[in-house]
Amino acid sequence: MPTTANTIDHVTLGHLVEAGAIRGADVIGCPEGWGVVVKYGLNERALAARRGSVRTFRKFETLVGYLKELGISQYQVNAANFDAEKLKTTRVRPDSAERMRSAFEASARTKWMQQKVEQSLADPRPNVSHEQAMSSVQAVIDAKRMKNANKAAA
Numbered sequence: 001m002p003t004t005a006n007t008i009d010h011v012t013l014g015h016l017v018e019a020g021a022i023r024g025a026d027v028i029g030c031p032e033g034w035g036v037v038v039k040y041g042l043n044e045r046a047l048a049a050r051r052g053s054v055r056t057f058r059k060f061e062t063l064v065g066y067l068k069e070l071g072i073s074q075y076q077v078n079a080a081n082f083d084a085e086k087l088k089t090t091r092v093r094p095d096s097a098e099r100m101r102s103a104f105e106a107s108a109r110t111k112w113m114q115q116k117v118e119q120s121l122a123d124p125r126p127n128v129s130h131e132q133a134m135s136s137v138q139a140v141i142d143a144k145r146m147k148n149a150n151k152a153a154a
Helices: 010-019 060-070 084-089 094-122 130-153
Strands: 022-030 033-040 043-047 076-078
Touching: 010 022, 010 033, 010 060, 022 060, 033 060
Parallel strands: 022 076
Antiparallel strands: 022 033, 033 043
């Protein structure tokens, strides 16, 4: 459905239904799915999404349930511009596979880190201070450098 300034939000539509002010509704098919135009007084307004654009429903059954829950059970249906084939191909989300893969990898890293922390906390050996650990690592580095220097000199 095209974007229009003449829209009505869900809350206002609910109030109009409660007041009995709705005189009709049209369900209109479009390549993106199904939209609703409600008629009240001398006005006709398309149902708006939260972001202000015209709301479309991908499934007709979802729209029927929505209208029925509001209290609108009779409406006209115009399916002239509905395109089931286009609807099948419009919902391509190549980024979602990458997003899911990233989420899975982050979850795996978190679990790995939690296991390492648990292992460290459960380790019965006495703790080593940072200075002791760094001096022993530096000793290994120095020994490797000496060995490589002796090989290069020979």
